[in-house]
Amino acid sequence: MSNTSNFRSAIRQAKTQSIIGPNVIANALPYVGGGLVLTALGTYGGLGIIRTNPGLFFPTFIGALILELILFFVASNVAQKGNNRVALPLLATYSLLTGYTLSGIVFMALSTKGVGIAGIGFAALGCGITFIAARQIGSNLSEEDGIALTKTIGLGVTALIVVIVGQLLFAMFGVYTPTWLEIGISGLGVFLFAGAAVVDFYILPRTYSNEQYLPAALSMYLTYINLFIFILRLLIALNGRD
Template structure:
């Protein structure tokens, strides 16, 4: 859920409503696509570890999460300063680690007969359809509607993170979320990150200049990764967790 920090930073930096980077999203898209490809490779590697050396997965999973969090803040800071030569390999490594940490969820989806590979494909398709719709809607929002939606989604994502932290703490003590509540949380996550994808097309050109494409790419990448995760979680919950 690192997207929360990135999203709030972008909102705070949008001090004026004039476009400062009308082409920043177009410049960022190749890097968003490259990050998603690296994430897929990282997930493939994680699935390989789960299948061949499952006892190694848990310690490497937690190690990857710690390194992922460190890389997020370091790479975001470097990208914000415009040092793209340093930021790019950091973000590439971050994308690979994100894929590795997602492999556990993907493994659960593959084991679930109601989800399987078709469910993973559906989640990816949902992200693609959202991108197309969000581009049309977000690029044409009025200033008043755009700022109102940005504030609403920002507050919603903060609330979602709080719920997920509580859910994680409960699971650490062996208290697991009832299936109906998991459906509700996952559905809320899908709704919020669909909204965040619309907000990206409104706020990023008002936050970053055209040559600041890497921080913009990181924001969009995190939006669609989180959307994919929540769609997949929702599909798993709807089909019953094995």
């Protein structure tokens, strides 16, 4: 889904413009795929650190997370300006760092009875099936339905972010989310980001020209990474939490 900083702008453009980038998604897909491959490599590296030197993982995780956030805003801004030559290596580095920061939840999934490698494969497959369905639905939405869905998903994701931040703050003080609530939050996240995938196929061709494939790729990449995370969270909550 369009990142939060330009989400409202994207809605306004979609209201007033017809399709301006009919091929932008097709142009973006190779970069989405490349970003996911780099993310997988980053995750593999993070898992190696967890297994061989677990004491080193947490400080490097914090450093990677901070750098990842900085790179997101820098790379997104550069890509929005159409400077693809500069944006591409920044986004590649961002994808690697994202994979490294994902290695914690992937390790948790691998360590959870009933999830394991099969659960990770299921989460990846779920993202793929969502992509196929979202492409069919989102590409054929009417203007009225597309705008309504975009607003609804945007509000839902904003609320979800507030909840996740609240979870993190409570966890810092030793207060953890009970299983039933974690299942509810994770299920909501899966639902919202599946909806966000549909929104992508409606709003991106109305927001970006064919040459603006990198910001479109970043938007789609974020949708599927978050969908993957929430599917894993749901599987872990269903199988492993006390």
